[in-house]
Amino acid sequence: MPDKPPQAGIDHTQWPDILEDVRSIVLPALTHWQSPGFFGYFPANGSWPAVLGDLISTGLGVQGMLWQTGPAITEVETRMLDWMAHLGGLPDRFLSTGAGGGVIQGTASEATLVAMVAARHRFRKAHPHTNPGTLVAYTSNQAHSSVLKATRIAGIEHLRLIATDANHAMDTEALRTKINEDLNAGLTPFYICATAGSTSSGAFDPIDRIAAVRAEHCPDAWVHVDAAWAGSATVCPEHRWFLEGVEHADSYCTNPHKWLLTNFDCDLFYIADRANLIDAMSVTPEYLRNSATDSGEVIDYRDWQVPLGRRFRALKLWFVMRHYGAEGLRAHIRQHVAWTEWLERQVLADDRFELAAPRSLSLLCLRLTGDRDHETKALLEAANATGRVLLTHTTLPDADGRERSTIRVAIGGMGNTFESVQALWQLLTELADAATSDAT
Amino acid sequence: MPDKPPQAGIDHTQWPDILEDVRSIVLPALTHWQSPGFFGYFPANGSWPAVLGDLISTGLGVQGMLWQTGPAITEVETRMLDWMAHLGGLPDRFLSTGAGGGVIQGTASEATLVAMVAARHRFRKAHPHTNPGTLVAYTSNQAHSSVLKATRIAGIEHLRLIATDANHAMDTEALRTKINEDLNAGLTPFYICATAGSTSSGAFDPIDRIAAVRAEHCPDAWVHVDAAWAGSATVCPEHRWFLEGVEHADSYCTNPHKWLLTNFDCDLFYIADRANLIDAMSVTPEYLRNSATDSGEVIDYRDWQVPLGRRFRALKLWFVMRHYGAEGLRAHIRQHVAWTEWLERQVLADDRFELAAPRSLSLLCLRLTGDRDHETKALLEAANATGRVLLTHTTLPDADGRERSTIRVAIGGMGNTFESVQALWQLLTELADAATSDAT
Numbered sequence: 090m091p092d093k094p095p096q097a098g099i100d101h102t103q104w105p106d107i108l109e110d111v112r113s114i115v116l117p118a119l120t121h122w123q124s125p126g127f128f129g130y131f132p133a134n135g136s137w138p139a140v141l142g143d144l145i146s147t148g149l150g151v152q153g154m155l156w157q158t159g160p161a162i163t164e165v166e167t168r169m170l171d172w173m174a175h176l177g178g179l180p181d182r183f184l185s186t187g188a189g190g191g192v193i194q195g196t197a198s199e200a201t202l203v204a205m206v207a208a209r210h211r212f213r214k215a216h217p218h219t220n221p222g223t224l225v226a227y228t229s230n231q232a233h234s235s236v237l238k239a240t241r242i243a244g245i246e247h248l249r250l251i252a253t254d255a256n257h258a259m260d261t262e263a264l265r266t267k268i269n270e271d272l273n274a275g276l277t278p279f280y281i282c283a284t285a286g287s288t289s290s291g292a293f294d295p296i297d298r299i300a301a302v303r304a305e306h307c308p309d310a311w312v313h314v315d316a317a318w319a320g321s322a323t324v325c326p327e328h329r330w331f332l333e334g335v336e337h338a339d340s341y342c343t344n345p346h347k348w349l350l351t352n353f354d355c356d357l358f359y360i361a362d363r364a365n366l367i368d369a370m371s372v373t374p375e376y377l378r379n380s381a382t383d384s385g386e387v388i389d390y391r392d393w394q395v396p397l398g399r400r401f402r403a404l405k406l407w408f409v410m411r412h413y414g415a416e417g418l419r420a421h422i423r424q425h426v427a428w429t430e431w432l433e434r435q436v437l438a439d440d441r442f443e444l445a446a447p448r449s450l451s452l453l454c455l456r457l458t459g460d461r462d463h464e465t466k467a468l469l470e471a472a473n474a475t476g477r478v479l480l481t482h483t484t485l486p487d488a489d490g491r492e493r494s495t496i497r498v499a500i501g502g503m504g505n506t507f508e509s510v511q512a513l514w515q516l517l518t519e520l521a522d523a524a525t526s527d528a529t
Numbered sequence: 530m531p532d533k534p535p536q537a538g539i540d541h542t543q544w545p546d547i548l549e550d551v552r553s554i555v556l557p558a559l560t561h562w563q564s565p566g567f568f569g570y571f572p573a574n575g576s577w578p579a580v581l582g583d584l585i586s587t588g589l590g591v592q593g594m595l596w597q598t599g600p601a602i603t604e605v606e607t608r609m610l611d612w613m614a615h616l617g618g619l620p621d622r623f624l625s626t627g628a629g630g631g632v633i634q635g636t637a638s639e640a641t642l643v644a645m646v647a648a649r650h651r652f653r654k655a656h657p658h659t660n661p662g663t664l665v666a667y668t669s670n671q672a673h674s675s676v677l678k679a680t681r682i683a684g685i686e687h688l689r690l691i692a693t694d695a696n697h698a699m700d701t702e703a704l705r706t707k708i709n710e711d712l713n714a715g716l717t718p719f720y721i722c723a724t725a726g727s728t729s730s731g732a733f734d735p736i737d738r739i740a741a742v743r744a745e746h747c748p749d750a751w752v753h754v755d756a757a758w759a760g761s762a763t764v765c766p767e768h769r770w771f772l773e774g775v776e777h778a779d780s781y782c783t784n785p786h787k788w789l790l791t792n793f794d795c796d797l798f799y800i801a802d803r804a805n806l807i808d809a810m811s812v813t814p815e816y817l818r819n820s821a822t823d824s825g826e827v828i829d830y831r832d833w834q835v836p837l838g839r840r841f842r843a844l845k846l847w848f849v850m851r852h853y854g855a856e857g858l859r860a861h862i863r864q865h866v867a868w869t870e871w872l873e874r875q876v877l878a879d880d881r882f883e884l885a886a887p888r889s890l891s892l893l894c895l896r897l898t899g900d901r902d903h904e905t906k907a908l909l910e911a912a913n914a915t916g917r918v919l920l921t922h923t924t925l926p927d928a929d930g931r932e933r934s935t936i937r938v939a940i941g942g943m944g945n946t947f948e949s950v951q952a953l954w955q956l957l958t959e960l961a962d963a964a965t966s967d968a969t
Contacts, residue, residue, distance in 0.1 A: 090605070092611070093615050094613075098853045107852075111585065118599075119589065119599050134590075151560065152573050158562075159560045160558045161557075196836035196838050234817065235837060241812075244684030353838060374729075375923045376570070376923040377674065395678075411547050412538055414536055482816070483815045503590070
């Protein structure tokens with residue numbers, strides 16, 4: 090690509106040149122998240138109904154910062170968030186019909202951050218003389234990096250990464266101990282982020298027990314539940330057990346852009362008492378004042394998020410729910426879980442591999458059997474080097490607490506098929522044989 | 530719309546029902562930002578080349594959080610930001626070829642926030658014993674509400690809204706005085722946000738003089754320049770004068786999604802020393818580690834922004850620049866400025882109206898002549914009530930410092946034409962006559 094922008098424009102007859110550049114320059118240098126062989130990170134779902142909804146949103150070119158700048162942008166979004174709450178079996182406290190409600194954030198990182206800002210605001214309102222430098226946030230040592238990032242952005246000085254149990258879920262006794270140590274040291278617990286489906290292994294923190302610790306030791310602290318990936322599975326009643334206790338949470342989020350057919354960006358953020366967030370974030374200069382806002386009867390979503398401007402993202406969610414229906418969404422989740430169960434059975438039946446963690450929905454973590462971290466990592470790199478699959482690496486502690494090299498297989502991409510999962514397993518076993526014969 | 534989501538999905542033969550719902554439910558309840566009569570807020574530009582770029586981005590479904598998760602997403606973005614820096618005449622320090630570089634943020638609000646976080650990080654690194662509770666941010670009393678919002682999110686306790694001069698630009702002597710008062714009180718100036726094109730009136734803070742005050746009194750403070758709207762005009766050499774001194778700024782942002790043909794969201798954020806931002810924001814768990822990042826030779830844009838995930842937004846910018854070329858972008862800006870100059874001449878020649886501020890590029894602020902705030906606001910409401918135009922209200926201080934009701938006419942929307950500007954003027958004069966005959 091040239092160093093400088095072109096001086097002259099083109100007419101439509103030259104557009105094939107641009108598209109040829111996309112083909113020849115861009116496509117070869119992309120990581121193909123929608124490939125059948127993509128099993129890395131978490132999936133980035135999309136679908137043609139969502140693409141169409143997004144296209145209409147882009148074409149309309151409307152701005153939903155205030156109710157008044159596009160009533161339908163706000164009203165459709167509120168309705169869609171209520172629909173999704175029904176679909177996922179969320180408690181009524183998160184519905185817009187009460188004191189709570191939902192909003193589309195760009196990402197779970199933003200949800201984690203705005204929950205933290207609301208938590209601080211509520212805490213300091215109740216305890217105005219608290220020194221902000223004493224505030225402490227808590228999450229598990231398996232939580233997403235966005236919790237640490239949020240503390241850096243929000244200027245929170247203390248974050249505790251709580252120890253986890255054998256299944257990589259937060260150890261609530263360790264949480265209790267740490268909170269008490271901090272209280273005794275004059276510090277102020279104000280925010281706990283529970284993870285429902287951790288990034289490394291899909292572990293589920295026990296929300297009910299975390300809420301009980303909070304109630305006992307720091308009742309004014311906020312509990313946020315980050316179900317960025319796993320939350321999509323709650324459209325199936327059999328995959329809701331891990332939200333037990335969410336009725337005690339102050340906020341909750343999940344990302345349909347990961348595993349529910351809706352193109353990025355689409356994080357659903359729910360809050361039990363929206364006034365906490367609005368109080369924390371609302372700033373109304375004269376140029377944004379209007380009779381609808383002044384009436385107090387409408388939602389201005391700019392007060393629920395970091396940015397002011399906002400796209401009409403609810404359209405794509407609406408189109409996805411209309412097109413697939415609850416049944417279609419459940420079928421989408423269930424097929425991926427079934428393929429992952431198949432893969433789990435292969436691993437369990439094969440002496441060359443062992444599970445590094447219990448299967449979590451459509452995420453399977455595995456490693457070579459025995460003390461072979463180096464070979465596990467080499468196998469992963471050899472698999473990726475074929476260009477036929479993409480897998481990502483993590484480490485997980487074993488029974489002795491030692492961090493062990495781990496291959497994550499995240500199923501659920503739009504390109505994944507049962508055949509592509511079978512092909513992955515075939516490749517892994519071939520490479521395991523090669524690794525074994527190299528070693529002997 | 531129903532209260533609950535549908536259980537069953539549909540097939541493609543039922544899609545006309547969905548599109549009919551868009552027509553009958555959504556469209557009548559939108560504020561039409563692309564209408565010829567839309568002169569409110571600032572414009573929300575879009576164009577078919579940008580829509581096409583966005584569509585390809587959505588369809589590819591790729592994630593640019595790391596260089597490795599899509600090298601082209603990162604590389605094209607870096608190149609486009611360099612192109613835009615050349616186009617706008619930005620100093621070399623903001624190019625990626627040195628220590629600086631640019632990134633696409635969602636909005637200017639996010640740019641203001643990440644600049645503040647980087648500023649705090651740099652300051653505390655240089656002065657580790659500073660009490661964060663003493664940090665003070667500065668901006669003018671005409672600055673965008675996002676500066677206040679950023680302090681709330683970042684947990685900055687002190688924000689000074691500096692007085693403005695007769696043209697509504699920051700009074701740098703008042704800034705100097707306030708900084709010295711704060712230093713004498715044991716507080717710590719760390720961040721100054723200069724506005725290049727304020728929301729109410731398009732006022733330009735004197736960047737060079739602000740930088741001089743900083744150099745003299747608080748050399749470790751950060752200067753961020755918010756040119757969210759006006760920055761688009763810098764593609765024309767004759768509209769760059771207001772960036773004098775930007776070579777002393779630590780960061781700068783402008784939004785092509787306002788006035789440069791590129792659909793939302795697209796804020797260009799430039800930083801002079803990217804290490805400050807990356808140091809402040811970077812968190813690398815094992816599941817995001819990769820050989821490209823470890824090499825230190827690539828950009829991972831997740832460290833430049835609040836979210837982790839990111840869309841391929843550079844495509845739309847590339848398509849816009851390819852399609853229009855520098856000449857086309859200049860013509861776009863110049864026609865809007867010319868229409869606004871025409872409107873300014875009408876106002877100056879008409880005794881019924883007066884300017885509330887000097888015309889700024891394509892923004893004109895006016896009011897009824899004399900002490901008629903109530904009538905000015907009523908006129909604006911009457912104009913909006915016709916449904917033919919949309920104007921937004923603000924207040925601006927007059928020569929006596931009294932806040933006066935003001936009509937903002939923001940030209941530059943994709944639907945605006947010279948004819949629609951003429952029709953607006955026709956409407957305003959008719960309503961002014963009616964207001965006058967009502968009063969007599």
